[in-house]
Amino acid sequence: MNAIDSAAALAPRPMLINGAWVQAASGETIPVENPATRQPIAAVPRARAADVEQAVAAAQAAFPAWSRVPPRERGRALLRIADVLEARTEEIARQVATETGNALRTQARPEAQGLSQIFRYFGGLASELKGETIPLGEQVLSYTRREPLGVVGAIIPWNAPVLLAALKIAPALCAGNTVVMKAAEDAPLGVLLLASICQEHLPQGVLNLLTGTGPEAGEPLAKHPAVRKLSFTGSTAVGKLIMGWAAERIVPVSLELGGKSPCVIYPDVGEEEWIIDGIIAAMRFTRQSQSCTAGSRLFLHRKVFDSVLARLSAKVATLKLGDPLEESTDIGTIINRKQFDRVCSYVKEGLGRDDARLVVGGLPPNEGPLSKGYFAVPTIFADATNDWRLAREEIFGPVLVAIPWEDEAQMLRMANDSHYGLAAYVFTRDIGTALRTAHQIEAGWVQVNQAGGQVPGHSYGGYKQSGIGREFSLEGMLDSFTQRKNVSVNLALPPPPA
Ligand code: NAI
Ligand code: MG
Numbered sequence: 001m002n003a004i005d006s007a008a009a010l011a012p013r014p015m016l017i018n019g020a021w022v023q024a025a026s027g028e029t030i031p032v033e034n035p036a037t038r039q040p041i042a043a044v045p046r047a048r049a050a051d052v053e054q055a056v057a058a059a060q061a062a063f064p065a066w067s068r069v070p071p072r073e074r075g076r077a078l079l080r081i082a083d084v085l086e087a088r089t090e091e092i093a094r095q096v097a098t099e100t101g102n103a104l105r106t107q108a109r110p111e112a113q114g115l116s117q118i119f120r121y122f123g124g125l126a127s128e129l130k131g132e133t134i135p136l137g138e139q140v141l142s143y144t145r146r147e148p149l150g151v152v153g154a155i156i157p158w159n160a161p162v163l164l165a166a167l168k169i170a171p172a173l174c175a176g177n178t179v180v181m182k183a184a185e186d187a188p189l190g191v192l193l194l195a196s197i198c199q200e201h202l203p204q205g206v207l208n209l210l211t212g213t214g215p216e217a218g219e220p221l222a223k224h225p226a227v228r229k230l231s232f233t234g235s236t237a238v239g240k241l242i243m244g245w246a247a248e249r250i251v252p253v254s255l256e257l258g259g260k261s262p263c264v265i266y267p268d269v270g271e272e273e274w275i276i277d278g279i280i281a282a283m284r285f286t287r288q289s290q291s292c293t294a295g296s297r298l299f300l301h302r303k304v305f306d307s308v309l310a311r312l313s314a315k316v317a318t319l320k321l322g323d324p325l326e327e328s329t330d331i332g333t334i335i336n337r338k339q340f341d342r343v344c345s346y347v348k349e350g351l352g353r354d355d356a357r358l359v360v361g362g363l364p365p366n367e368g369p370l371s372k373g374y375f376a377v378p379t380i381f382a383d384a385t386n387d388w389r390l391a392r393e394e395i396f397g398p399v400l401v402a403i404p405w406e407d408e409a410q411m412l413r414m415a416n417d418s419h420y421g422l423a424a425y426v427f428t429r430d431i432g433t434a435l436r437t438a439h440q441i442e443a444g445w446v447q448v449n450q451a452g453g454q455v456p457g458h459s460y461g462g463y464k465q466s467g468i469g470r471e472f473s474l475e476g477m478l479d480s481f482t483q484r485k486n487v488s489v490n491l492a493l494p495p496p497p498a
Contacts, residue, residue, distance in 0.1 A: 018058035019204025047212035062205030075126025082119035101333030121456035148176035150228035158187035171477035254469030259422030263295030266428035270304025282451035313360035343397030421463030
């Protein structure tokens with residue numbers, strides 16, 4: 001990039017408040033870096049409390065009218081947005097790949113393709129915001145209404161930024177709420193593009209998008225007295241803060257907070273080749289394992305332990321790390337320096353343990369083309385026990401621990417011995433074994449003999465410290481973004497006075 005190009009690229013992109021594209025009140029910006037090159041690619045406004053104030057005021061002002069738009073019309077706005085998102089998929093995908101380092105073919109493009117599906121799904125559900133009638137007898141008409149909550153404060157992370165933004169925007173707006181969202185400081189550009197597409201089809205103030213840091217913009221948003229619902233995806237540490245602030249003023253929260261999910265291989269399928277792809281998919285290696293649903297604890301039956309690991313490491317070693325925009329690239333980069341250093345520290349810890357056996361991977365190269373970006377190498381440590389820090393903490397990077405097991409009950413105790421409970425993967429041809437295991441694992445989402453991503457329609461969310469509330473589904477929309485009102489009408493009035 002020459003000096004002129006880089007200056008143009010760094011001209012600050014505005015954020016969205018009350019239908020207008022604006023800079024931060026302070027005029028400050030924060031740089032956005034391409035993690036594959038470590039070069040700045042743009043700057044975005046550094047929102048603070050004053051900007052939060054304006055955005056919340058705009059959302060509050062827009063709420064009465066938006067909440068009274070007939071739901072089917074709100075749904076039609078979402079459907080129109082879906083059409084544009086579909087037409088502009090590639091542009092969004094490339095933007096996300098550039099700012100996150102996620103590989104275009106394996107991650108950024110499928111993520112962008114999911115946007116129109118999410119907007120269509122929720123757009124079509126608008127008329128399902130139904131209430132009930134309660135049979136209290138002929139003298140009373142008692143019914144419930146699903147009413148929106150008001151201004152939703154939404155905070156999202158960087159790992160699948162546009163998908164996670166869509167998952168909050170579409171159901172919240174469909175249900176008649178207005179939204180103030182804060183994008184993650186590491187990945188605001190795709191979300192700004194998404195917001196600009198939405199804004200073309202929405203009244204001003206219905207959707208507001210702030211860019212800025214967690215403490216400077218996220219915290220005042222979460223603490224704002226006019227925000228009536230908090231929806232957060234990110235770390236458990238910040239989730240706890242959000243829940244504490246919500247408790248101060250009794251507002252409902254939805255939290256999606258990551259995991260340390262088990263991937264269980266039974267011996268009956270251990271010799272089969274498709275298992276290898278299943279383990280790789282569950283571990284989300286092609287997303288650098290920066291996924292809350294990564295199957296990062298591999299419980300491999302002892303009978304097939306060595307044979308599976310041998311084939312797994314051979315396959316993992318063929319995955320191509322490189323330029324995220326290159327079609328042949330399987331694996332891109334870690335999001336930023338902080339996360340990269342964190343992932344490396346876990347690898348170092350594994351390398352430093354006498355009882356840990358490195359099967360594949362290790363520390364990233366410190367010379368050659370990959371050393372120019374935050375490329376972490378897919379790494380597997382074997383002979384782990386479930387009490388290792390590597391087996392307990394969410395690494396959010398491509399470091400898999402393989403734990404041998406023989407006794408099913410003991411394996412299940414280990415699988416459940418985690419403060420997380422988001423996802424799980426079970427591989428066996430025996431349907432009885434599969435369902436017995438699926439039902440005993442403490443997790444909000446169990447996949448058997450597959451390891452795909454979330455699909456609109458299924459209620460997605462965590463047990464234990466993986467979170468509260470569900471997303472992706474009709475029930476998730478109703479529970480997270482509406483409140484019920486009961487109206488009871490006495491039909492047995494005495495005759496009016498003559
Ligand atoms: P984070 O939880 O700090 O960031 C997520 C969002 O919360 C960002 O928009 C950030 O600006 C905001 N935030 C941060 N501090 C805040 C505060 N005090 N008040 C309000 N908002 C705040 O996550 P981070 O630091 O990016 O990643 C750390 C770890 O979190 C990862 O290693 C991973 O374990 C976990 N994580 C889980 C995710 C998930 O999908 N559940 C996504 C991203 C991270
Ligand atoms: Mg943080």
